[in-house]
C-alpha cells in the first residue's frame with residue numbers, strides 16, 4: 222500500500238540518544254539517516270585512545286555507569302559491548318541519612334588542603350548525620366543553604382560541598398539537596414574500551430553522515446533538514462538529539478513552541494570539563510585512588526580511569542566545573558595543579574607522562590557538560606522538553622526526568638523517541654485501503 226508518510230526519519234546528532242533511536246528504528250526496518258556535526262560518533266561519549274602509554278585510554282566525557290542504568294546496560298548486552306566489574310565508590314548503610322555518609326566510609330577527601338584520614342572521615346560522617354537529624358533538609362532545599370542552616374563546621378561543609386559538586390557538576394549554591402540526601406550509588410562500572418565504544422557499536426551499519434552540522438529544520442508537511450554545507454535531507458519526521466545547548470543553534474521553521482524554548486532557557490547549565498593525566502607511579506595511584514578522591518579545591522573529584530588496568534602507569538581524571546572552570550583556560554596551570562593534588566594523595570612526587578585538558582564549556586558544539594534540572598521540577602521540565610511537535614521528536618539526556626544529564630537518560634530518551642515513532646499510526650491512501658478491504 223502507498224504509505225503517505227514517506228521518507229526516512231532524519232536523526233540530528235550521533236550521541237547515545239540519537240544513535241539509540243536510530244538503531245531501534247533501523248532494527249524495525251525503517252529508513253533512518255543520522256546527520257552529525259562532528260567527524261566522529263558519540264558526542265559526549267568520547268574516548269581518547271591514542272598516545273597513552275601501555276595502550277591505555279580514557280574518557281573525555283561520560284564514563285561512570287551506575288548500577289541502575291538499566292536501559293544502557295541492556296543495550297550494551299544487545300550490541301555486545303562489555304562492562305567492567307562494579308567498583309563500590311560508596312559503602313552505604315540502611316539507616317544513613319545522607320549519601321555523604323556512604324562516600325565517607327571508602328572515599329578519600331582532601332578538604333581545606335588536607336588529606337583526611339579514615340578516622341576523621343568517619344567522625345565527619347557522624348557530625349553530618351547529627352546535623353541532618355537536627356535540621357532535616359527540606360525537599361528542594363539548596364545545598365549551600367542547608368549547610369548554613371545546619372551550621373556545619375568548615376570541614377563538614379567542605380565534604381558536603383565536594384560530594385554535591387561531584388554528583389551534579391554544579392556549585393553548591395546551584396544544586397538541591399537530593400544530590401547529597403538521595404539514594405547512594407550501589408557501584409559504578411565502565412564500558413570496556415571506553416564509552417564511545419557503545420556509540421560505535423550502535424552506529425555500526427547505520428547511515429551516518431559525519432562532519433556536517435545541521436543549520437535549519439523546515440517543518441511544513443514533511444520535514445527538510447538543511448546542513449551548513451548545503452546538503453538537504455527530506456524525511457517524514459525528524460529526531461532532534463543534539464544536546465541542550467546545541468539545540469539552540471538550529472533554526473526551526475516554523476519556530477519551536479515558546480514553552481519549550483523558555484524551559485530550555487531556564488535549565489541550570491553544568492559547565493566545565495576534565496583535566497586528565499597519566500602518571501608513571503601507577504601502583505601507588507591505583508592504591509590511593511581506587512575510590513573517588515573528593516576535594517573542595519578547583520577539582521571537585523578525581524579517580525583512576527580504566528579500572529581494568531592493574532599494572533603499569535595510571536590515568537587520573539578530574540572534574541573542574543562551576544566557578545572553578547576558569548582554570549581550564551590554562552592547560553599548564555590545570556595540569557600542574559593536578560600533579561600537586563595527586564602527589565599529595567599518594568604522599569610523594571609523581572611523574573606525568575602525558576596530560577590533556579578537555580574543556581566542554583569551550584567546545585563549540587557541545588557548549589557545556591550537561592544540564593542538571595532542579596529536582597522537584599524535573600517531571601514538568603521533562604514533559605515539556607520531550608514533547609513532540611510538528612514531526613519533531615526530542616531526544617537527549619536533558620529531555621528525561623529523574624536521570625537527566627546522564628548516559629542513561631540519553632539511552633532512555635532514544636528508546637522513548639523510537640517508541641513514539643513506532644507507535645505512530647501509519648497513513649495509507651484511501652484507494653489502497655478500499656482495494657485491500659474489497660479483496661478481504
Ligand SMILES: Cc1cc2nc3c(=O)[nH]c(=O)nc-3n(C[C@H](O)[C@H](O)[C@H](O)COP(=O)(O)OP(=O)(O)OC[C@H]3O[C@@H](n4cnc5c(N)ncnc54)[C@H](O)[C@@H]3O)c2cc1C
Nearest residue numbers: 234236237238258264265283284285435467617618627628
Ligand atoms: C565531562 C563529562 C563527564 C560526564 N560524566 C558522566 C558519567 O560519568 N556518567 C554519566 O552517566 N554521564 C556523564 N556525563 C553525561 C553524559 O556524557 C551525557 O549525558 C550523554 O553522553 C549525552 O548524550 P546525548 O546523546 O544526549 O548528547 P550528546 O552526546 O551531546 O550528543 C549530541 C550529538 O549531537 C551532535 N550535534 C550537535 N549539534 C549538531 C548539529 N547542529 N547538527 C548535527 N549534529 C549536532 C553533537 O556533535 C553530538 O554528537 C558526562 C558528561 C561530560 C561532558
